[in-house]
Amino acid sequence: MSLKVLSVVSEAYPLVKTGGLGDVAGALPSALAPHGVEVTTFLPGYPSVMKALRDAVVLHSYDSLFGEKAQILSGWAGKLKLIVLDLPGFYDRPGGPYCDASGKDWDDNWRRFGAFSRAAADVAQGKFNMPSFDVLHAHDWQAAMAPAYLHYDGAHVPSIMTVHNIAFAGWFPNDIFVWLGLPWHAYSMHGVEYYGGVGFLKAGLFCADAITTVSPTYAEEIGDAHFGMGLEGLVRARRDRVYGIVNGIDTEVWNPAEDPHLLAQYERLTLNRRLQNRLQVEKAFDLDGGTGPIFCVVSRLTTQKGMDVLAGMAENIVTMGGRLALIGTGEHYIENAFMDAAKRFKGRIGVKIGYDEELSHLLQGGSDAILVPSRFEPCGLTQLYGLRYGCVPIAAHTGGLADTIIDANEAALSAGVATGFLFDEVNHDTLSRVLSHAIYRYQDRPTWKALQEQGMRMDFSWRRSGQRYAELYRRFAKKNAPELAEEPAPEEPLQEAVSG
Numbered sequence: 001m002s003l004k005v006l007s008v009v010s011e012a013y014p015l016v017k018t019g020g021l022g023d024v025a026g027a028l029p030s031a032l033a034p035h036g037v038e039v040t041t042f043l044p045g046y047p048s049v050m051k052a053l054r055d056a057v058v059l060h061s062y063d064s065l066f067g068e069k070a071q072i073l074s075g076w077a078g079k080l081k082l083i084v085l086d087l088p089g090f091y092d093r094p095g096g097p098y099c100d101a102s103g104k105d106w107d108d109n110w111r112r113f114g115a116f117s118r119a120a121a122d123v124a125q126g127k128f129n130m131p132s133f134d135v136l137h138a139h140d141w142q143a144a145m146a147p148a149y150l151h152y153d154g155a156h157v158p159s160i161m162t163v164h165n166i167a168f169a170g171w172f173p174n175d176i177f178v179w180l181g182l183p184w185h186a187y188s189m190h191g192v193e194y195y196g197g198v199g200f201l202k203a204g205l206f207c208a209d210a211i212t213t214v215s216p217t218y219a220e221e222i223g224d225a226h227f228g229m230g231l232e233g234l235v236r237a238r239r240d241r242v243y244g245i246v247n248g249i250d251t252e253v254w255n256p257a258e259d260p261h262l263l264a265q266y267e268r269l270t271l272n273r274r275l276q277n278r279l280q281v282e283k284a285f286d287l288d289g290g291t292g293p294i295f296c297v298v299s300r301l302t303t304q305k306g307m308d309v310l311a312g313m314a315e316n317i318v319t320m321g322g323r324l325a326l327i328g329t330g331e332h333y334i335e336n337a338f339m340d341a342a343k344r345f346k347g348r349i350g351v352k353i354g355y356d357e358e359l360s361h362l363l364q365g366g367s368d369a370i371l372v373p374s375r376f377e378p379c380g381l382t383q384l385y386g387l388r389y390g391c392v393p394i395a396a397h398t399g400g401l402a403d404t405i406i407d408a409n410e411a412a413l414s415a416g417v418a419t420g421f422l423f424d425e426v427n428h429d430t431l432s433r434v435l436s437h438a439i440y441r442y443q444d445r446p447t448w449k450a451l452q453e454q455g456m457r458m459d460f461s462w463r464r465s466g467q468r469y470a471e472l473y474r475r476f477a478k479k480n481a482p483e484l485a486e487e488p489a490p491e492e493p494l495q496e497a498v499s500g
């Protein structure tokens, strides 16, 4: 019997994407279908979503949802089965999904995503003449009040809360509490209260039946004060319900053999064709030709991603004989530092400030290595794309980066298992050392090729992780409907909750 899951999320590729959350939410439905799980994605009605929605049916009209008229629509967009909260006052705005055009968070984000979560909880319970869902799966703080609404409604729908990044807490001042429509007792440490205000993610972590995060190492890390952002105590208290399931990648969208964004498509056995893409990268980023490696970056330009440190490394990269091609947006001082580096080292450092899906594919398909010096990284997708594209990852040993890259130390190299370079502390010295190590290996062509090929052999498709989510859904759904527990024979047991 197929299990019906409502995936509640504020972005989903290809309709709306600001980062990895969109990739994962867009890929989950296809990843879960082979495991007997039917995923419906619940999205805010941003203009791009409304435009793509086909065969829309009105499921419900609210006279007032957080003070606004709103509708719930169901329909399709490409392969995605959707339910959409159509509330133009909240979502039909210029700018991004969370910020205005200048990059400032919308002041009313608590209303925008409070309403979104309230409506998702209504839909999951089957309030509008439609069957209820077997599981509600909430992603990040924007959806995190949905498990809280289910909890305080006394609903019989289990919920799973996935943390893609615990640093984004959805913290708001306590005077918003009265507008949330929750019982008074919900405003407590054992509820939605968080450091004297309301914490959306905290509420979700507290109220959900299970918590997942996007790699086993990050699942351990968020129980520690260094990574937990003040939520580590709650994570530790619930450790028997915390699961680490590493993200997969969409192997149709990210397939070097068929990627329409590449000048030359290639596979593991035709790696030499990458050269044409490399020339294209040089052209697109105004880089001079050369024999040293082209390092690339596709990233938000933030301190999480270690981009402040990397921005100070331009001279080292150039003197070591490397070149850098970067695309990203983020904190203005980091953007400025990279633009300044591009001016100082013309032809060696090429920088594009902005967001460009197509160029991100070209960089993976034409650069020699991708730099991911993150201070923390719940999973990370760009290193996975790099591995699949023969763009060797050079990354910090943290979170999902540590779980998905095998460091090119002597032992791993001679065993033929190495796939990239890992380093510990994110600072100028360690980065300098790892870059010089990578350049040294790059000059030894057979070794570099072996690294590329080994990365390309790895399977980071959704096959295994899709199965793990399916098992988790069934484990919690069966509390309410035992017949749903019948599952196909698992290939591997669900990874146990974090223990210790």
Ligand SMILES: Nc1ncnc2c1ncn2[C@@H]1O[C@H](COP(=O)(O)OP(=O)(O)O[C@H]2O[C@H](CO)[C@@H](O)[C@H](O)[C@H]2O)[C@@H](O)[C@H]1O
Pocket: 018, 019, 020, 021, 023, 024, 164, 165, 214, 247, 298, 299, 300, 327, 328, 329, 354, 355, 356, 357, 360, 377, 378, 379, 380, 381, 382, 383, 400
């Ligand atoms: N300027 C640009 N132009 C084009 N494309 C760009 C871009 N900047 C970034 N991207 C793309 O955005 C995505 C970024 O995904 P990541 O997983 O690396 O990080 P993010 O921090 O957004 O995600 C969070 O959620 C994901 C999903 O769980 C976790 O993997 C991650 O660790 C966590 O921080 C990739 O698809 C990348 O190619």
